[in-house]
Amino acid sequence: MTDAVIERPEPRRKTISSPYIHKLQRRHFLLFDIAPIAGTAAAAAFLWVHPFGWTEGALLFGGWLLTGLGVTVGYHRLFTHRTFKTTPAVQAVLAVLGSMAGQGPVISWVALHRRHHEYSDREGDPHSPNLSESVLAGLVHSHFLWMRRHEYPNVVHYAPDLIRNKAVVKVARGYYWWVLLGLAVPTVIGGLVDLSWQGAVSGLLWGGLVRIFVLEHIVWAINSFLHLYGTKPYESRENSRNGGIFALVSLGESWHNNHHAFPESPSFGLDWYRLDPGFWLITALHRIGWAWDLKVPSDERRESRRIRSTS
Template sequence: MTEGEVSSTASGQTGHGPGARRKTIDSPYIHRLQRRHFLLFDILPILGTVAAVAFLAVRPFGVTDFALLFGMWLITGLGVTVGYHRLFTHRTFKARPWVTWVLAVTGSMAGQGPVVSWVALHRRHHEYSDREGDPHSPNLSGQGWRGRLRGLAHSHFLWMRRHEYPNVVHYAPDLIKDRALVRISRLYYYWVLLGLALPAVLGGVLTMSWTAAVSGLLWGGLVRIFVLEHIVWAINSFLHMFGTRPYESRENSHNGGVFALATLGESWHNNHHAFPDSPSFGLDWYRLDPGFWLIKSLAVLGLAWDLKVPSRTRIAAKRITPGSTRPAT
């Protein structure tokens, strides 16, 4: 779904009082768009992954396939964590315009939604995290193991089939004022296609083989989307139930440090919810956070600035000590 398809609906929605604006939009038209996106970018990569495994009978998995899978995963994953999440959603740093455009495009190639929609959804998640109104909490589906399983399934995957669409006019007014970002967002489907075409072309050109082009499309395109999606979704689902919790926050977020590299730093999830304005999710140098490494590298090159890393005093003030009372979730 793109902002071009929903912007007129969003700007035209008003609340109950004069001049009020609804925070979310719930309409059959938007739900059709959500189902289309779910089928194209959530179900199709599963089928593509099955096809990639079947294609091994034609072309064994090789160095080129691994390089395309890893390279495209890294580029698009950094586009999501550094661009979509830390820059556009939380404004944890500032960057030169062309850097923001590159991050918006590479994030779009991940197939997780247009940048403006993604930001609106994530800002709503932080506003209502693990409470009624959170679009993907795993903790609102009942008690006991059945409720926890229903919650995990909803949070990890099923919520994307149909949900209230956050009004971008309310949740992302800063982004819709940026013409370049709005244009990138409206071209979302083209960026996803570019993310599929690039590994196919590279695979074919590097080996001068049609089978390598198909393999590049499968491994660097569809399998890469599948892998990255489930990494990101696991943060929303499992890390709102399991893991360590060193800092006070008003929801049920946890850290999963063992997955720090695979998530490019996103698995320091409790740290992030405790300090959402921080570009560093690890908070300490020894906690692996590749997303922050990229931001620091951009800062060294003069391409990023105003990194809002919290002070040690502020971090210590939120640390949960033995015997302290945790906030209700």
């Protein structure tokens, strides 16, 4: 009698790489990373036709704020790190607003960011500035060029919880439509306010493409500059840094060392005097009963990870 051969299943692959996936990555890079640069240049040129006014300013600011909160509160703090719980309706709204930012479908974004935390500043990190031969090459790669082509994190491995969430899956599948909606809304508002095609074009440019451009580079700067420069009050195994001067414009994301030290925390600033608009929204939702199970670290846990001066 011969021994039975037991076939062991192959371990689940953490990343997927294929010509088709790289083709999709190049297309997304051109549509949502390069096109906003061209749109920003076009907006500057269009000032000769239609001056920048209150409508353009409101569309740019309002679009940046809403989609920025969709990224930091929705994509990042809720879906990636599960720092709080909320209602299905709030989940859907945050997922849609985050999608309008043009930074990728929610499930893909979450999988990429979870992989970043797993391998932060080590081989396998999709966008570390610390793995290149020079500082400049590292900054350019981590800020922008890494998106042209990279190993795609297996969402079955990195985001199984979101795959089971039918509402989130539905939003992710409609990603391109949400981006288009984010461009259409300021176009319509600009046209209606100005009652002209010039107003519609100006709304599209400033409330759409420039808004995407501005928010993208704010988020990308967290990946690049704040893994090289800034303060580091807490122990963390990677080179994450705080950039408090950018706290408001980044909606709290620039407290990056705080976040890497306590990724389960919905508060990135941690202290009330450290500006964190993303946490302000979560706090407001908590007060009206739409957010709960906020996992803010205790004073004891924070002190245990604080870097002590050796001088």
